[in-house]
Every structure is written in structure tokens, then in C-alpha cells.
Amino acid sequence: MFSTISDILSEIYRKYEERYLGGVKKISIFSVIAYNLFFVSSNVFPEVFLNLDFGKPRILSIKPSRGFAANKGYNGTKVLINGSNFSKFPNKNVVFLGKKKAEVVEGDENKILIRVPHGAKSERIKVRTPRGIALSTEIFRIIGRPRIKKISPHKAKTGEQIVITGFNFIDKGAAENNNRKDISNILDEGFLKVKFGDVESEIVAAKRNEIKVTVPENAQNGRIKVITPAGISISRRGFIVEKPPGSLSGKLTIQPYITLNEKEPNNSLEISQQLNTLPVVVFGDASSSDSGYTLDNSQEIIQDIFYILTDNEIEITLESNSQDADFDLFLIDDSGRAIASSEKKDNGIAESLKYYSFLPEPIFVGVKAYNGTGSYILTLDRPRLTSEISTDVLNLSKEEFVPGEFIVKFKKKYFEGRSKKSSQLENFKIARPITSGLTLLELKNADEILQNRRKAYRINNQLIKNYDEDFKVLTAQMLEKLRSLPEVEIADLNYIRKAYLTPDDKYYNLQWHYSIINLPQAWELTRGNDNVIAAVIDTGIVSEHPDLAGRIIQGYDFISSPKTALDGNGIDDNPKDPGDDPNKKRSSFHGTHVAGTIGAATDNEIGVSGVTWSGKIMPLRVLGAGGGTDYDVIHACLYAAGLPNDSGTVPFKKADVINMSLGGAGYSQNFKEKIMEVINEGVVVVAAAGNENTNKPSYPASFEGVISVGAINLSLKKASYSNFGSSIVVVAPGGNTLNDINNDGYVDGVLSTLADDKKNLFYGFYQGTSMASPHVAGVVALIQSVRLDNGFPLLTPGEIKDILISTAVDIGDPGKDDIYGYGLIDAQRAVEKAINIIRNPFLPVLTTSTSSLIFGDNKTQLTFSIKNSGGGTLIIDSIAGDMPWLTANPSAGSVTENSELIVTVDVIRSELTDGYYSGTVTVASNGGNSSLNISMQVGKFSHRDIGTVYILVVDKKTFKTLNETQTDLSQTFEYTISEVEEGKYFVIAGTDRDDDGFICDDGEACGIYPTFADPHIVAITPKTETSGIDFEVNEKISIFSLNVLKHGFRLKKNMTEK
Incomplete structure (x- = not known):
């Protein structure tokens, strides 16, 4: 062989x-x-x-494959065992770490590569081969789970570095100098990661007990995670990402006075000198011996006459330093009659007149030289804002007065007949005899005036919606005209006073959560209706509470488990709450608190008030010890809607709204389908969003069709506990029982009816979205009540939801956002919207995207949009400009719901002389009329030097100045403001000539971006310069100015120190 x-x-x-x-x-x-x-x-x-002795195996050294010192490593990492007499076949080598068998990756006679088994502890490594067993001389150390102890700082901007201290981040000897290069092996292997939310950060340096990282660009607020093969450590304290600031820049236009010289002859109405624009300064001269125009209603001779067309208030000032002449001012109408004159003053003292025109009309300004010869300066401008005007005009929507009536006190000399009364008083008649020095005047021909102005004008850039609103604005305007007359000492509107509708409940003053949703104003419109039923699906009810007397109707107990029910049985017809604590010590009586918010007996001199004063509450018990089940909640919903359910019965009348201040994670298709059945029966379903401060869906609030309610605190900010996310529809007061921001001596929770396990009946503060939800359910009940009050059918759940959305106050990002949904509910606006639907359910309403267009000195074309914010089809009869240089295209059209029409406006400067021009584009439609103010400049004008102008970045809610800078003529009024935090702001500019720390006082220049008539919010984004924030700053401003002016604008301290 x-x-x-x-x-x-x-x-x-x-x-x-x-x-x-x-x-x-x-x-x-x-x-x-x-x-x-x-x-x-x-x-x-x-x-x-x-x-047979062919050579036993030996372990010479143990070293992790990359990034670790000898004899150390994480669970799951690779380790190289160097030695001799191993089998060249890897599967013949068996390696143990303690009792844990390791995975052999590869090997030969002199080395074995293994992966440290998970769960292994620090012990010696044992290698078993066909030749025998080898045992390491040293213990292999397992690096433990990482642990974060501290993050410093706990907030920083993206791109900045922070330090994380703790334990077991990397092996102590892995990096010689602890810098990025030395630990590259560890990082490349993925053995060490740091994440901000889901965003991984760059590790700059690492030690066993310290990591230095860079805050990544898209880092999220929240806890930081350190990840190693040994496990994950999550910081106990959340990290706040401070987004880098942005900046804004722009240029201010300081409107110059147009200066003109008097052009003679101008001594009659026919040849009067025409003035085209405001402001304007005329330099003239006159002599008492000059020929002039004789006024029809007096023997006065006027030497110089100027003409201007105005439809607003105008202030006229006449100045002369001549000691040889005495000048007086006259206002003359187109019939040649004097309508006002300045009081005679000594030479050298300026004389002035104010005139208010409520329709576009020609006004003639006359200058009379009483004696001598001299020169004068005539200035025509808009008047500056006064506190009287802001009180009477800016708050028309909130004040009640008798339209067309005025309480007037005449100056004594006119009252006694010693001086001639102005012809302007012909517009008024005496409605009551003069007594105690006061006269009640009534406006004559109001209907005629209103009819004329309706044809083409709107008032104060607001749509003329109805006769009453129009008449109120006209009355306020005529008040200013009365006050400008020389014979009038005091003139006021004839205000209507009422006893405030304030409940007399003992603790109503502690229910701050009603006023912030304008509930008292809603009570002026409706306080509920006994035919409206609100079902409270909760822990049941303590019906004997005195502040729930008369409000409770028959309900049901749907808790099917006797162990959960704590009342000795399962489902029954008694929804009484026995408490949800098996030990009978700390029961919540949650349902009683919720029911009290919806409908505590109100104006009964005890306890608290409810959102509704009338109506019924249907208590349905589903929550007991440890909560409740979907099955029980589903059947309670079916019962409330009058649908078949486990009780075998239905209520005499189904509920109109269901409140569920309950919920939890876990999606149920069956639950969703049953909720849709309930909604399809016409029942509005309101549910709390949840208190876990998460964006994960909570049910039933996140089911389609349900009105999901988040919570805010007294400061109108998201409550710390409130869930958020795309399913939030609106928010309502949920409270905070840890704070007392309003310093009333009580925590800022929601106050309502309560009980305890000892059968005490009282009132208490709770917080939660559970408390926010019944505010919304109560407002839904008010909306349905006003329908029944006026003999109309109830609104559908979809219509109710639309009303809540469209009337909510946007307190977050514009439009819907994940924190506040569509905004904070407004009870007053919601009920008013329901009333308007009753009156005009399908009426189209004209809305324009802006109320003014500013062409400046170079723009020739701008656009605006027309929308239909009502129902049906908006038919636009005409879109036209009122000046020959002004055109609009298209000239007509139609707009349906959820669509818009874009209108292009062009100006033609070619045939115009240098100056400032203004006009109006009027839109006439079957949904009302609207006018846009158009301003344009022809030619270039040098800026007037008005001194230092401060530009302020002002918080849109608090009006607090957050950033500022200053500019002046030397900088051509250009400005840049850096370090502006992300947010939405007003940008306002003005002078502070009196050094009181406030801009925009009387006698100071002022402006707001882009105009006072149509202020816009400026959004600042991180690392971005928002440029082009250009706007006008005028020396004096119109009376119809932004309401925020009443707040004043305070300069920051460092800017006002002189």
C-alpha cells in the first residue's frame, strides 16, 4: 500500500x-x-x-482588536488572543469568558479572534483545543454600562461644544492624549456615540469619565444619550438647544416735506393754488392792502387761498416771524363760506386749525393779513396721535355708545351768543335742551352720508359689514370734527353703561381660566339652554354637591368589572362616584371636577361658576380603580348617542356633546369605528390630549373627528405636561398647581367642584388636559344653545369644529402648529360666529390680503389677493383705482370658497410732477366693499434730518422691546440689528426727543413695518439675515393708528443712557 x-x-x-x-x-x-x-x-x-503530548496550548496576550487597552473591552467587541499550539481550524478552538461561550471569528495556530459574549463578567479567558486547555494569567476586564452624571452647560447653540461627565464612556487606557485622533479607532468602530434626540453629534474628545461634543445642526431639545456596546445612558435633565440668532436689516424712509412757493394770483376760489399731497410747506407773503376774496358769510377779506382734496384729518399751521403783520387762518368750503377760523393771537405766535373730513371733499385754506405786510410759512400735515383719539376711535369694536349722539359743552362766549357759531354745527341738531351747561347733539342726515360712503369707501381700512358698524365709525369721526370746532370746549360720545354680567358665585374671582377665553363676553350672548345635554364620561358624579344641584340628569355606570368599580357590582344605572382609591384615602373624584367646569350651578351665591349656566349634564361612569377599559368607554359613548349598548337602554334624549377627559396609548380600530358612529349621529366628541408631554398619539383624542384639546397655563403658554402633535385641534386653560403667577394667594390650577372619601363636599384646584377639555365642551354647549335660542337646528360636529378652529386665537406659529393646534378657544368669538351663521349662513364675505400698497419711488407694479372668507360665490363687480395714474387688473371676477383672485396694480409716473401721491383701489362685491390705500413717490427727495431714530424689535404678544439699534441721516437711515433670537416680532422705529425712554410720543416721529394701516409680523430664523425691512417714519401719524401704540415702546436701558 x-x-x-x-x-x-x-x-x-x-x-x-x-x-x-x-x-x-x-x-x-x-x-x-x-x-x-x-x-x-x-x-x-x-x-x-x-x-499524547504533542505541545499544550498557551495564551501569551489578550488585546481588543481596536481602540482598547490590553485585557479590557465591551460586551460584543472583538478581542484578539495571541498564543501558541492552537488549532489551525477555528471550530476546533472553544473559548470561554467565565461560563459564557465566546464566538470564534477566525484563528490559526498562534492567534484566535473572538467576540466578547453579551452578559459576560470580568473573568479569565479560557481556550480549549484538542491539545488541552489554556487559561489567561490576567482577568479580562469588562467595561460597564455608561452613566451620565452631568451636562455642562445644559443649554447651548448649535455648533458650540458641551462637556458630558460620568462613567464608563471609554476604556481608561484607550486614548493616550484623549483627543479625536487618539480615539479614532473607538469612534470608527461605533463603540461610542452621543445623540441629541435622534441626531448624532461629533465627538471632539473623550475620556473614561468625560466626553466633549459639538451640538449638531439639527439637534433636538430633550435628553442626551451616550451609547456604547455596554448599553445606553440617558441624561436625567433635558438639554435645551439655543438656536443661533438671526438678524434683520432695512432702510427707513423719512418722508420729506414738499416745499412750495406761493403762486400768485391766488386770491379767489377759482384761481386758488392747488396742493397735491401731504405733508407740504408753502412759503408765502401777503399784505392787508392786497385785494382778496370776500367770504360769503362774513366781511372778512382773504388775500391768499390754497386748495386741497382730503378725506381724513388735516392739521394746518401758520407761522410768521414778521413783527409788521398779523396773519389768521380760515377754512373755506366750496360755496365760499368760512367753516372755521383760528383764534386771533399776537404777532409771531403760530396759529393752527384741525379739520376732519369724513368724505373726500375739497377744502380751501385761506390766509388773511389783518394788518401790515410780511411773509409766512403755511404747513399742512396729518395730526399726531392723541390719547383722546386713541380712546374714542381705536376701541370702537369694544365700546358701546348711541350712534349719532354727542354730549357737548360749549365755550362760554359761544354759549352766551357773544360769538358767531361755526357753520359746521349745521350738521347737528339739538336733541335735548341745554341744561347744566351740557347739550345733547344729534347728527343730521346720517343715512345720506352713509349711503354715499358705502358706494366706494370703507372706514379705517376695515370692511363696512353693516349699517350699525358703519354708523359707529361715522359717529367717532364726527366727534373729532366737533372737537375741532372753535366753539366747542368738550365733546364726548354718548356711551351706554351696563351692569357687568358677573356671576355672584363666591369663588368666581379665582376662576382666571374663564376670562382668558372671553367667557364673560360670551355670557352676554347666551348662558346656555336647558335642552342642551353634555355627557361627561369619567369617574362618575357626586350629584349631592350643592353646586351641581339641578344640573344632573339620569346617567349610567358602565364599569363591567366589580373589582374596578368599587361599588359592589358591575354595570348598573347608578353613575355615583364611590371613589377610585381601593383604600378610600385619596380618590380623585375626577368626574365631579370635570362636570363642575362644564356646568356648575352659576350665579347662586355659592362656590364656583360653570362654563354654562343652563343645560344638563349626563354622568356616565367608566373609570374606577386603575382606570377603565375601551369596552366600557365605547358603550358609554354609544349610550350618550342613543345607540344600542350593553345597558339595554338609551337616554330619553341623546347628548349633544361628549367630554372625555381620559385616554391612553394604543390604537383600537373598533374604538375608532364606534366613535365615528357616535359623531355620525350628530354628537360632538371632545377629548383631552393627555398629560405625558409627548407627541405620541393618545386615544380617543387622536381619532379622526374628535376635537383634541391641549392645555395652556395662565401665561398663555403650553402647560408643561400637555401632549402635543398634529392631532391637537385647539387648546384651553389646563392650569398649573405649582405656580401662583397672578399672586392671588392660590395656585393657578383650574378651580371646580370636588369631594373626598370622607364625603366632604368642597372645591379644589386640579391641573391637566382633563381640565382643559371641559372648557371646550362647555363652549360647544353654548354654541348649540344660541342655535336653539334663535329657533335654528343644532350644528353638525364638523360645523362646530370649523367654528372653534376659525375663531381660535393663534398664540403659536401662524396657522396650525403641533403645540397649540389652531390656537386658544375664544368663547365670545365662537358664539358670535354661530350667531352670524344664523343670520347669514351662506353669505360671501370679501377679504383682501392687505389694506395698502406702497410703491415708493421705483416700484411700478404690485399685487394683492382677494379671498372669500364666507360661503357661496363672491361676485366682484368692480376693481378700480380712483386716480388716472392708477390701474388694477382684472377689473372684475368671482371667487369661490377656498380660492383666491390675484389682482395686479400698476402706477404710471411719466406725466406726474415730483411729489408724493396717494390713491385708492376699491373692490366692490356682493360680499362687501374694500379699499386699499396706495402711496407713490415721483422723483427723489433728500431725507429730512429728524435726529436719531431708534429701531426696536418688539415681541408681538407682550410688546416688550427685545433688540434695538439706532440710525440717523449720516447713515442714510439704514440699519442692521444683529443677535435677534428666533421668533416673530413687530419692527418699530421712532425718535425719543424728550429723553423719556419711549419712542413715538406726541411730537415724535414714528413708523411700523410696513405701514401703520397694515402692520406685518417679521419672522426671524436662525443664522439668517432678514433683509428688506424698509418702511416709512413720519413726523406725525394719522389718528387711525395701530392699537399697539397705546402700549408705548420702551427703549432698552443701555440705549437711553446719555
Whole structure:
């Protein structure tokens, strides 16, 4: 079989190595001969040869493959075992770390690569081969789970570095100098990661107990995670990502006065000098000996006459330093009659007049030289804002007065008939005899005036919606005209006073959560209706509470488990709440609190008030010890909707709204389908969003069709506990029982009816979206009540939801956002919207995207959009400009719901002389009329030097100044404001000539981006310069200015220190 002994020995060596030794090449000759003899005789490889001494295995060193010191590593990492006499076949080598078997990745006679088994502890490594067992001389140390102890700082901007301290981040000896290069192996292997939310950060340096990382660009607020093969550590404290600031820049336009010289002859109405724009300064001269125009209603002779067309208030000032002449001012109408004159003053003292025009009309300004000859300066401008005007005009929507009536006190000399009364008083008639020095005047011909102005104008850039609103604005305007007359000392509106509708409940003053949703104003419209039923699906009710008397109707107990119910049985017809604590010590009586918010007996001199004063509450019990089940809640919903359910009965009248201040994770298709059945029955379903401060869906609030309610606190900010996310529809007050922001001595929770396990009946503060939800359910009940009050059918759940959405106050990002949904509910606006639907359910309403277009000195074309914010089709009869240089295209059209019409407006400067021009584009439609103010400049004018102008970045809600800078003529009124935090702001500019720390006072220049008539919010984004924030700053402003002016604008301290 073998030719030589050498062949025999070679074959013996080969077979033995392959089958048993796995790579051992050195054996003794005696063993070879013995093995050969046995092999030849039996052709079998006996196990006894395993004990032959061919060289035992040895472990020389243990080293992790990359990034770790010797004899150390994580669970799951690779480790290289160096030694001798291992099998060259990896599967013949078995490696243990303690009792845990390791995975052998590869190996040969001198080395074995293993993966440290998960769960292994720090012990010696054991290698078992066919040749024997080798045991490491040193213990292999398992690096433990990482642990974060501290993050410093706990807030920083993206791109900045922070330090994380703790334990077991990396092996102590893995990095020699602890920098990025030295630990590259660890990072490349993915053994160490740091994440901000789901965003991984760059690791700059790492030690065993410290990591330095860079805050990544898209880092999320929340807890930081350190990840190693040994596990994950999550910081206890959340990290706040401070987004890098942005900036804004722009240029202010300081409107110059147009200066003109008097052009003679101008001594009659026919040849009067025309003034085209405001402001304007005229330099003139006159002599008492000059020929002039004789006024029709007096013997006064006017030497110089100027003409201007105005439809607003105008202030006229006449100044002269001449000691040889005395000048007086007159206002003249187009019939040649004097309608006002300035009081005679000494030479050198400025004389002034104010005139208010409520329709576009020509006004003639006359200058009379009483004696002598001299020069004068005539200035025509808009008047500056006064506190009286802001009180009477800016708050028309909230004030009640008798339209067309005025209480007037005349100056004594006019009252006694010693001076001639102004012809402007012909617009008024005496409604009551003059007594106690006061006269009640009534506006004449109001209907005629209103009819004329309706054809093409709107008032104060607001759509004329109805006669009453129009008449109120006209009355306020005529008040200003009365106050400008020389014979009038005091003129006021005839205000209507009422006893405030304030409940007399003892603790109503502690229910701050009603006023912030304008609930008292809603009570002026409706306080509920006894035919409206609100179902409260909760822990049941303590019906004997005195503040729930008369409000509770028959309900049901749907808790099917006696163990959960704690009332001795399962489902029954008694929804009484026995408490939800099996130990009868700390029961919540949650349902009683919720019911009290919806409908505590109100105006009964005890306790608290409810959102509704009338209506019924249907208590349905589903929550007991440990909560409740979907099955029980589903059947309670079916019962409330009058649908078949486990009780075998239905209520006499189904509920109109269901409140569920309950929920949890876990999606149920069955629950969803049953909720849709309930909604399809016309029942509005309101549910709390949940209190886990998460964006994960909570049910039933996240089911389609359900009105999901988040919570805000007294500061109108998201409550810390409130869930958020795309399913949030609106928010409502949920409270905070840890704070007392309003300093009333009580926590800022929601106050309502309560009880305890000892059967005490009282009132208490709770917080939660559970408290926010019944506010919304109560407002839904008010909406349905006003329908019934007016004899109309109830609104559908979809219509109710639309009303809540469209009337909510947007307190977050514009439009819907994940924090506040569509905004904070507004009870007053919601009820008013329901009333308007009753009056005009399908009426189209004209809405324009802006109320003004500013062309400046170079723009020739701008656009605006027209929308239909009502129902049906908006038919636009005409879109037209009122000046020959002004055109609009298209000239007509139609707009359906959820669509818009884009209108292009062009100006033509070619045939105009230099100056400022203004006009109006009027839109006439079947949904009302609307006008846009158009302003344009022809030619370039140098800026007037009005001194230092401060530009302020003002918070849109609090009106607090957050950033500011300053500019002046030397900088051509250009400005840049850096370091502006992300947010939405007003940008306002003005002077502070009196050094009182406020801009925009009387006598100071002021402006707001882009105009006072149509202020816009400026959004600042991180690392972005928002440029082009250009706007006008005028020396004096119109009376119809932004309401925020009443707040004043305070400069920051560092800017006002002189």
C-alpha cells in the first residue's frame, strides 16, 4: 500500500494532524510508530491518542482588536488572543469568558479572534483545543454600562461644544492624549456615540469619565444619550438647544416735506393754488392792502387761498416771524363760506386749525393779513396721535355708545351768543335742551352720508359689514370734527353703561381660566339652554354637591368589572362616584371636577361658576380603580348617542356633546369605528390630549373627528405636561398647581367642584388636559344653545369644529402648529360666529390680503389677493383705482370658497410732477366693499434730518422691546440689528426727543413695518439675515393708528443712557 516507510510516516502525520491535532506539526517518533502499528492493524483512530503530548496550548496576550487597552473591552467587541499550539481550524478552538461561550471569528495556530459574549463578567479567558486547555494569567476586564452624571452647560447653540461627565464612556487606557485622533479607532468602530434626540453629534474628545461634543445642526431639545456596546445612558435633565440668532436689516424712509412757493394770483376760489399731497410747506407773503376774496358769510377779506382734496384729518399751521403783520387762518368750503377760523393771537405766535373730513371733499385754506405786510410759512400735515383719539376711535369694536349722539359743552362766549357759531354745527341738531351747561347733539342726515360712503369707501381700512358698524365709525369721526370746532370746549360720545354680567358665585374671582377665553363676553350672548345635554364620561358624579344641584340628569355606570368599580357590582344605572382609591384615602373624584367646569350651578351665591349656566349634564361612569377599559368607554359613548349598548337602554334624549377627559396609548380600530358612529349621529366628541408631554398619539383624542384639546397655563403658554402633535385641534386653560403667577394667594390650577372619601363636599384646584377639555365642551354647549335660542337646528360636529378652529386665537406659529393646534378657544368669538351663521349662513364675505400698497419711488407694479372668507360665490363687480395714474387688473371676477383672485396694480409716473401721491383701489362685491390705500413717490427727495431714530424689535404678544439699534441721516437711515433670537416680532422705529425712554410720543416721529394701516409680523430664523425691512417714519401719524401704540415702546436701558 505504501512504497516506503517514509510514505507511511508521512501519511500517519497528515491524518493525525487533520483529524486530531488541528495544526500541531511536531510529534515524537515513538508516538508515530505506535500510532502506525495500531492504525495498520485496526484502521481506527482511538481516543487514547488525544493524550499524547504533542505541545499544550498557551495564551501569551489578550488585546481588543481596536481602540482598547490590553485585557479590557465591551460586551460584543472583538478581542484578539495571541498564543501558541492552537488549532489551525477555528471550530476546533472553544473559548470561554467565565461560563459564557465566546464566538470564534477566525484563528490559526498562534492567534484566535473572538467576540466578547453579551452578559459576560470580568473573568479569565479560557481556550480549549484538542491539545488541552489554556487559561489567561490576567482577568479580562469588562467595561460597564455608561452613566451620565452631568451636562455642562445644559443649554447651548448649535455648533458650540458641551462637556458630558460620568462613567464608563471609554476604556481608561484607550486614548493616550484623549483627543479625536487618539480615539479614532473607538469612534470608527461605533463603540461610542452621543445623540441629541435622534441626531448624532461629533465627538471632539473623550475620556473614561468625560466626553466633549459639538451640538449638531439639527439637534433636538430633550435628553442626551451616550451609547456604547455596554448599553445606553440617558441624561436625567433635558438639554435645551439655543438656536443661533438671526438678524434683520432695512432702510427707513423719512418722508420729506414738499416745499412750495406761493403762486400768485391766488386770491379767489377759482384761481386758488392747488396742493397735491401731504405733508407740504408753502412759503408765502401777503399784505392787508392786497385785494382778496370776500367770504360769503362774513366781511372778512382773504388775500391768499390754497386748495386741497382730503378725506381724513388735516392739521394746518401758520407761522410768521414778521413783527409788521398779523396773519389768521380760515377754512373755506366750496360755496365760499368760512367753516372755521383760528383764534386771533399776537404777532409771531403760530396759529393752527384741525379739520376732519369724513368724505373726500375739497377744502380751501385761506390766509388773511389783518394788518401790515410780511411773509409766512403755511404747513399742512396729518395730526399726531392723541390719547383722546386713541380712546374714542381705536376701541370702537369694544365700546358701546348711541350712534349719532354727542354730549357737548360749549365755550362760554359761544354759549352766551357773544360769538358767531361755526357753520359746521349745521350738521347737528339739538336733541335735548341745554341744561347744566351740557347739550345733547344729534347728527343730521346720517343715512345720506352713509349711503354715499358705502358706494366706494370703507372706514379705517376695515370692511363696512353693516349699517350699525358703519354708523359707529361715522359717529367717532364726527366727534373729532366737533372737537375741532372753535366753539366747542368738550365733546364726548354718548356711551351706554351696563351692569357687568358677573356671576355672584363666591369663588368666581379665582376662576382666571374663564376670562382668558372671553367667557364673560360670551355670557352676554347666551348662558346656555336647558335642552342642551353634555355627557361627561369619567369617574362618575357626586350629584349631592350643592353646586351641581339641578344640573344632573339620569346617567349610567358602565364599569363591567366589580373589582374596578368599587361599588359592589358591575354595570348598573347608578353613575355615583364611590371613589377610585381601593383604600378610600385619596380618590380623585375626577368626574365631579370635570362636570363642575362644564356646568356648575352659576350665579347662586355659592362656590364656583360653570362654563354654562343652563343645560344638563349626563354622568356616565367608566373609570374606577386603575382606570377603565375601551369596552366600557365605547358603550358609554354609544349610550350618550342613543345607540344600542350593553345597558339595554338609551337616554330619553341623546347628548349633544361628549367630554372625555381620559385616554391612553394604543390604537383600537373598533374604538375608532364606534366613535365615528357616535359623531355620525350628530354628537360632538371632545377629548383631552393627555398629560405625558409627548407627541405620541393618545386615544380617543387622536381619532379622526374628535376635537383634541391641549392645555395652556395662565401665561398663555403650553402647560408643561400637555401632549402635543398634529392631532391637537385647539387648546384651553389646563392650569398649573405649582405656580401662583397672578399672586392671588392660590395656585393657578383650574378651580371646580370636588369631594373626598370622607364625603366632604368642597372645591379644589386640579391641573391637566382633563381640565382643559371641559372648557371646550362647555363652549360647544353654548354654541348649540344660541342655535336653539334663535329657533335654528343644532350644528353638525364638523360645523362646530370649523367654528372653534376659525375663531381660535393663534398664540403659536401662524396657522396650525403641533403645540397649540389652531390656537386658544375664544368663547365670545365662537358664539358670535354661530350667531352670524344664523343670520347669514351662506353669505360671501370679501377679504383682501392687505389694506395698502406702497410703491415708493421705483416700484411700478404690485399685487394683492382677494379671498372669500364666507360661503357661496363672491361676485366682484368692480376693481378700480380712483386716480388716472392708477390701474388694477382684472377689473372684475368671482371667487369661490377656498380660492383666491390675484389682482395686479400698476402706477404710471411719466406725466406726474415730483411729489408724493396717494390713491385708492376699491373692490366692490356682493360680499362687501374694500379699499386699499396706495402711496407713490415721483422723483427723489433728500431725507429730512429728524435726529436719531431708534429701531426696536418688539415681541408681538407682550410688546416688550427685545433688540434695538439706532440710525440717523449720516447713515442714510439704514440699519442692521444683529443677535435677534428666533421668533416673530413687530419692527418699530421712532425718535425719543424728550429723553423719556419711549419712542413715538406726541411730537415724535414714528413708523411700523410696513405701514401703520397694515402692520406685518417679521419672522426671524436662525443664522439668517432678514433683509428688506424698509418702511416709512413720519413726523406725525394719522389718528387711525395701530392699537399697539397705546402700549408705548420702551427703549432698552443701555440705549437711553446719555
